[in-house]
Amino acid sequence: MRVCQMLSNLYKDIRLFRFDDKTGQVYILAGDELQVIVFSNGIWDFVNEPEL
Numbered sequence: 001m002r003v004c005q006m007l008s009n010l011y012k013d014i015r016l017f018r019f020d021d022k023t024g025q026v027y028i029l030a031g032d033e034l035q036v037i038v039f040s041n042g043i044w045d046f047v048n049e050p051e052l
Helices: 002-009
Strands: 014-020 025-030 034-038 044-046
Touching: 002 025, 002 034
Parallel strands: none
Antiparallel strands: 014 025, 025 034, 034 044
């Protein structure tokens, strides 16, 4: 998954990876506060825009 590769490139550890089978969305918590949602169509977005 491209988002996981991006997080790895930023040296962020993935603390939580959850797939919601009802919505088809993936929630990723990386590091202490970086939150990403990957929608069922493959588009992803930050939950709260971090300063990288």
